[in-house]
Amino acid sequence: MTSLSAFDSRLTDVDGVSIISSSTVFGGEGGLPLLAVENAQGKALIALQGAHLVSFVPAGGEDVFWLSPKVAFTEGKAIRGGIPLCLPWFGGHPDGKPAHGFARISQWQLAAAETVADGATRVTLVLEPSDLSQKLWGEDFRAELVVTVGSALTLDLRFEHRGRTPVAFSQAFHTYFAVDDVRQSTIGGLDGTTFINTVGGANTRHAQSGALQLAGPTDRVYVNVPAVQTITTPSRTIRIDSTTQSAVVWNPWAESAANMADIGDAWSQYLCVERGDVFDNAAELAPGASYRATMTLSVD
Ligand SMILES: O=P(O)(O)OC[C@H]1O[C@H](O)[C@H](O)[C@@H](O)[C@@H]1O
Numbered sequence: 001m002t003s004l005s006a007f008d009s010r011l012t013d014v015d016g017v018s019i020i021s022s023s024t025v026f027g028g029e030g031g032l033p034l035l036a037v038e039n040a041q042g043k044a045l046i047a048l049q050g051a052h053l054v055s056f057v058p059a060g061g062e063d064v065f066w067l068s069p070k071v072a073f074t075e076g077k078a079i080r081g082g083i084p085l086c087l088p089w090f091g092g093h094p095d096g097k098p099a100h101g102f103a104r105i106s107q108w109q110l111a112a113a114e115t116v117a118d119g120a121t122r123v124t125l126v127l128e129p130s131d132l133s134q135k136l137w138g139e140d141f142r143a144e145l146v147v148t149v150g151s152a153l154t155l156d157l158r159f160e161h162r163g164r165t166p167v168a169f170s171q172a173f174h175t176y177f178a179v180d181d182v183r184q185s186t187i188g189g190l191d192g193t194t195f196i197n198t199v200g201g202a203n204t205r206h207a208q209s210g211a212l213q214l215a216g217p218t219d220r221v222y223v224n225v226p227a228v229q230t231i232t233t234p235s236r237t238i239r240i241d242s243t244t245q246s247a248v249v250w251n252p253w254a255e256s257a258a259n260m261a262d263i264g265d266a267w268s269q270y271l272c273v274e275r276g277d278v279f280d281n282a283a284e285l286a287p288g289a290s291y292r293a294t295m296t297l298s299v300d
Pocket of ligand 1: 078219249272274
């Protein structure tokens with residue numbers, strides 16, 4: 001792993017911000033560097049690999065995220081749980097490149113950390129071209145994720161296309177929410193929208209009627225969705241507010257999860273509601289164009 005001393009201590013010289021190793025929190029050999037952020041309103045852990053939120057606990061509450069009990073913090077391997085950033089493409093790639101892009105398996109740099117006016121903490125992570133991005137993307141770019149940790153969690157993503165040719169672009173905040181039981185959770189804020197059912201590669205279009213409660217393997221891409229969705233469980237309601245246009249709802253259910261080593265029996269403890277711009281809402285970025293997306297998560 002990258003040595004922890006490699007980080008500029010001045011950047012973390014802000015109250016409640018430190019760099020720790022994942023192994024000190026989650027065990028396991030080696031581990032990856034995590035940015036630990038804590039203030040009176042809440043606390044978060046962010047892996048520098050992927051600018052990946054792995055924990056967010058509002059003060060007095062429970063973790064908003066599910067993290068696999070079998071999570072591996074391994075260099076170059078996607079972390080199962082929290083918020084993988086799918087960037088600059090979502091899902092499988094026609095040329096067999098890694099699913100969900102290279103951002104989640106790349107090392108991001110901590111660029112800034114500060115306490116903002118209301119006592120929340122803001123950290124800025126940056127991703128610039130690397131050997132991996134050159135191999136998989138081949139274009140110049142700059143990605144920045146600004147994370148604000150307070151009583152709510154806000155992610156503000158900017159992607160600047162610095163290459164010379166137009167590129168197809170999609171992205172998602174692939175959030176794994178911790179729920180008591182996925183079968184007892186309902187998702188509001190999708191009524192009347194269109195979804196593409198991608199289970200088994202079906203790709204059929206349907207209209208959503210009312211709230212959504214999962215009852216089997218689910219992999220749906222909702223397009224042109226309203227800004228806000230809610231997840232209601234027996235113990236809490238989580239609010240998702242985003243500028244993005246799509247929402248992907250995914251849980252593989254027992255049989256498929258059994259074939260995924262880092263999910264297995266734990267499949268019923270999470271629900272993915274992933275805000276982003278994918279499928280119909282994917283973009284084409286002209287040289288010099290920028291993309292921006294924000295998402296705020298809060299618990300009622
Ligand atoms: O296993 P991963 O590459 O992290 O992908 C996990 C899941 O991500 C999204 O939700 C897709 O819609 C699913 O089809 C996919 O299985």
